[in-house]
Amino acid sequence: MTGNHSAWEKVQLARHAQRPTAKLLIHTLAPDFLELKGDRCFANDDAIVGGIGTIDKITMTIIAEEKGTTLEEKIRNHFGMPHPEGYRKVMRLVRQAEKFSRPILFLIDTPGAYPGFEAESRGQAEAIASLLRLLFTIKTPIIAVVLSEGGSGGALAIGIADYILMLENATYSILSPEGFAAILYKDASLANKVADDMKLTADDLFAYGIIDEIIPEAAGGWHIDNYTPLSALQTKITEKARSLLQLDPKTLLENRQARYRRYGIYVEDKT
Amino acid sequence: MANFLDKHREKVVMFNQQYRGKRKLKTTKIDVPENLFTRCPFCQDLILTEAVEANDYVCPYCGKYFQISGRKRLAMLVDPGSFIEYDKKLKTSNPLNFPGYEEKIHKVSLETGENEAFISGKATIDRMNVMIGVLDSHFLMGSMGSVVGEKVTRLIEASITERLPLVIVCASGGARMQEGIFSLMQMAKTAAALARHNDARLFYLSVITHPTTGGVSASFAMLGDIIVAEKDALIGFAGKRVIAQTIKEDLPDHFQTADFLLEKGMLDIVIERKELKQTIVKLLQFHRQEEDHDR
Known part of the structure; x- marks a missing residue:
């Protein structure tokens, strides 16, 4: 891999103010993208953008966590932190994708699911749990890309996939380093100290088998050269979608189950 | 159940008075088996451990649930x-x-x-x-x-x-x-x-x-x-x-x-x-x- 950034530097790069968001990727790779809104229950959540688009002749359902680029957008999108209605929109769109046999592309970029009164009132935990379970029954290929920040259950909820790509300077972790430090050491300012121990870089996750492939960024990060990772992503996404479409739905689901079944490291005494 | 607890409540009150009284005097040490009493983490009352168990680990006084x-x-x-x-x-x-x-x-x-x-x-x-x-x-x-x-x-x-x-x-x-x-x-x-x-x-x-x-x-x-x-x-x-x-x-x-x-x-x-x-x-x-x- 290029660059020798520390884990904490990668956290900063993944959150860089000029770092592109999912929007750029969608409009570059799928210029015909049409956004579909709403969960049909409560509201539309702009933290999650969903719709249909064609990437190199493959029509896909594309679902992305979108932090927004302007201040106005960032506030409207809650800085990419989805509410339950966002996850329920995902449930609607993945069922739709399955019905029409469209492969699904998830683009992950969130500090986490929104922690607030409204989100809790409308069942944040239930929404994430139900989405996790649903994704193990969706009989169409799922490809996920960790674009920038992959924070906790909010990222995992759209992280169940048959093939997972991750940008070089993206992070993916159980919690933000700030939250992690606050829980373990009661001091969020220790975030830079714990980032390394958290093993949240693409290299770490590749070594653990959590992700399948790392997509290189230009030296200095994605914001230095917008298009370096995009052309590689286009190739990988379409290549993988095509090969996964060859599998019969039963095998596809069995493989997806098997992938997540093996996660976990423990000791089992023989005696 | 209520009668059982009422009966014990009296004993507890009596014991509390006795025990606390003796402790202040610091003269004799009563031989109380460990774990005989449990202190409710919510109302701080002393309760017979047996009574706590019999009540599904719910404080008989304040009704709060023990973890x-x-x-x-x-x-x-x-x-x-x-x-x-x-x-x-x-x-x-x-x-x-x-x-x-x-x-x-x-x-x-x-x-x-x-x-x-x-x-x-x-x-x-x-x-x-x-x-x-x-x-x-x-x-x-x-x-x-x-x-x-x-x-x-x-x-x-x-x-x-x-x-x-x-x-x-x-x-x-x-x-x-x-x-x-x-x-x-x-x-x-x-x-x-x-x-x-x-x-x-x-x-x-x-x-x-x-x-x-x-x-x-x-x-x-x-x-x-x-x-x-x-x-x-x-x-x-x-x-x-x-x-x-x-x-x-x-x-x-x-x-x-x-x-x-x-x-x-x-x-x-x-x-x-x-x-x-x-x-x-x-x-x-x-x-x-x-x-x-x-x-």
Whole structure:
């Protein structure tokens, strides 16, 4: 891999103010993208953008966590932190994708699911749990890309996939380093100290088998050269979608189950 | 029950007066067996431990619920002597080589006498066979790492193989920080197993007790066919402190209580601890009948 950034530097790069968001990727790779809104229950959540688009002749359902680029957008999108209605929109769109046999592309970029009164009132935990379970029954290929920040259950909820790509300077972790430090050491300012121990870089996750492939960024990060990772992503996404479409739905689901079944490291005494 | 407690209440009051009086004098030491009395963590009253046990670990004075260990919870729910424990030999390793983790696990194991935060196995409840698992909030806040996730998954799989109903009693602070991404993946692993369980058309009863938050509430706790919560249990996704810190919103007093979730439509039933077992029995009976119809 290029660059020798520390884990904490990668956290900063993944959150860089000029770092592109999912929007750029969608409009570059799928210029015909049409956004579909709403969960049909409560509201539309702009933290999650969903719709249909064609990437190199493959029509896909594309679902992305979108932090927004302007201040106005960032506030409207809650800085990419989805509410339950966002996850329920995902449930609607993945069922739709399955019905029409469209492969699904998830683009992950969130500090986490929104922690607030409204989100809790409308069942944040239930929404994430139900989405996790649903994704193990969706009989169409799922490809996920960790674009920038992959924070906790909010990222995992759209992280169940048959093939997972991750940008070089993206992070993916159980919690933000700030939250992690606050829980373990009661001091969020220790975030830079714990980032390394958290093993949240693409290299770490590749070594653990959590992700399948790392997509290189230009030296200095994605914001230095917008298009370096995009052309590689286009190739990988379409290549993988095509090969996964060859599998019969039963095998596809069995493989997806098997992938997540093996996660976990423990000791089992023989005696 | 009321008479029994009333009788003891007098004794306790008498003892309190006697004991406190003697202690002030510092002359004679009364020979009181350890653990004879328990102090209520809520109202600070001294209660005969026997009376606490007989009252399902509910304070007879203030009515607040004691947080109980997984073993005690299990004993309250299953028929005596019926529990066969599974996966006792699964032990925690240190997947991220996280500093101080092994020492912490070792210390908590000694304190609690448990290997990990989830106790699982096969038992009978009112003579009905079930697969049952209990999270132990005394073991690192009942947090879910690789071992808990694996044991939960194996229990779900055993329930599928033996075609038995599944009961999981939750009490957890969420995913375990020290195992990082592996803990996060346990949410996916358990949800995946429950997808198979669902396909097999088997009954899963989720019992949520105090406290159940984070990665456990956002995975198997909220996926029960029926979700029963114990009165006063704290249930939520994000921690109250996190919400207060990051959002700076004022939160109502009953926020994230079982009653709050019931009001918002997130639970089926909120119940007193003393009625929990009979409710579980009833729900198991309803679902046993359904199975009989199938055959």
